[in-house]
Amino acid sequence: GAVVSQxxxxxxxxxxxxxxxxxxxxxxxxxxxxWYRQFPKQSxxxxxxxxxxxxxxxxxxxxxxxxxxxxxxxxxxTLTVTSAHPEDSSFYICSASGESNQPQHFGDGTRLSIL
Amino acid sequence: DAKxxxxxxxxxxxxxxxxxxxxxxxxxxxDYIHWYRQLPSQGPEYVIHGLTSNVNNRMASLxxxxxxxxxxxxxxxxxxxxxxxxxxxxxGTGGFKTIFGAGTRLFVKA
Numbered sequence: 215g216a217v218v219s220q221x222x223x224x225x226x227x228x229x230x231x232x233x234x235x236x237x238x239x240x241x242x243x244x245x246x247x248x249w250y251r252q253f254p255k256q257s258x259x260x261x262x263x264x265x266x267x268x269x270x271x272x273x274x275x276x277x278x279x280x281x282x283x284x285x286x287x288x289x290x291x292t293l294t295v296t297s298a299h300p301e302d303s304s305f306y307i308c309s310a311s312g313e314s315n316q317p318q319h320f321g322d323g324t325r326l327s328i329l
Numbered sequence: 330d331a332k333x334x335x336x337x338x339x340x341x342x343x344x345x346x347x348x349x350x351x352x353x354x355x356x357x358x359x360d361y362i363h364w365y366r367q368l369p370s371q372g373p374e375y376v377i378h379g380l381t382s383n384v385n386n387r388m389a390s391l392x393x394x395x396x397x398x399x400x401x402x403x404x405x406x407x408x409x410x411x412x413x414x415x416x417x418x419x420x421g422t423g424g425f426k427t428i429f430g431a432g433t434r435l436f437v438k439a
Binding site: 316 | 363367371373374375378425426427429430431432
């Protein structure tokens with residue numbers, strides 16, 4: 215079945231560092247990918263919609279300059295957490311779908327810990 | 330986006346059927362009903378989806394009410410590996426932005 219690969223799965227870094235997370239669709243093309251954040255014991259919160267070849271669409275309350283999204287090809291979207299601080303520590307998850315109304319395929323998530 | 334209501338948690342015994350309900354009374358006529366589940370420390374996993382008719386796949390069955398205002402995910406024989414948070418999500422045709430509610434945490438007892 216369709217697979218979405220997310221990398222890295224786990225990262226620890228110092229406060230002030232920028233961290234890049236990659237999301238790849240391995241066997242289908244995805245014009246749109248989604249980025250979520252999940253805090254412990256909470257549901258997934260949609261952060262932004264990543265659009266291939268154009269700017270990402272951010273949900274209300276999500277800082278676009280803090281969470282940079284690039285979707286340069288039909289199989290790759292990246293999320294960069296710039297100047298990360300401890301409050302940015304969370305579980306980040308991406309998803310992609312080949313077509314509207316078809317199931318989303320999710321990556322396994324990236325656990326980000328900022329010291 | 331259509332709102333959904335699911336029980337916070339449910340409990341089942343292993344190898345017994347589980348019926349997970351979802352109310353989506355504000356669903357539009359063209360929204361599909363998708364179900365996903367999330368195991369601990371993993372990304373969500375697609376389970377099943379449907380529009381009007383009941384649906385079956387290798388993982389589960391989906392029973393959709395005639396008025397489409399509710400649906401029930403049926404796991405025919407729960408296993409310990411089915412312990413997860415289950416999310417019911419109406420998904421429109423205009424786009425496929427998937428918004429997650431609180432979901433139902435399923436506990437399976439051996």
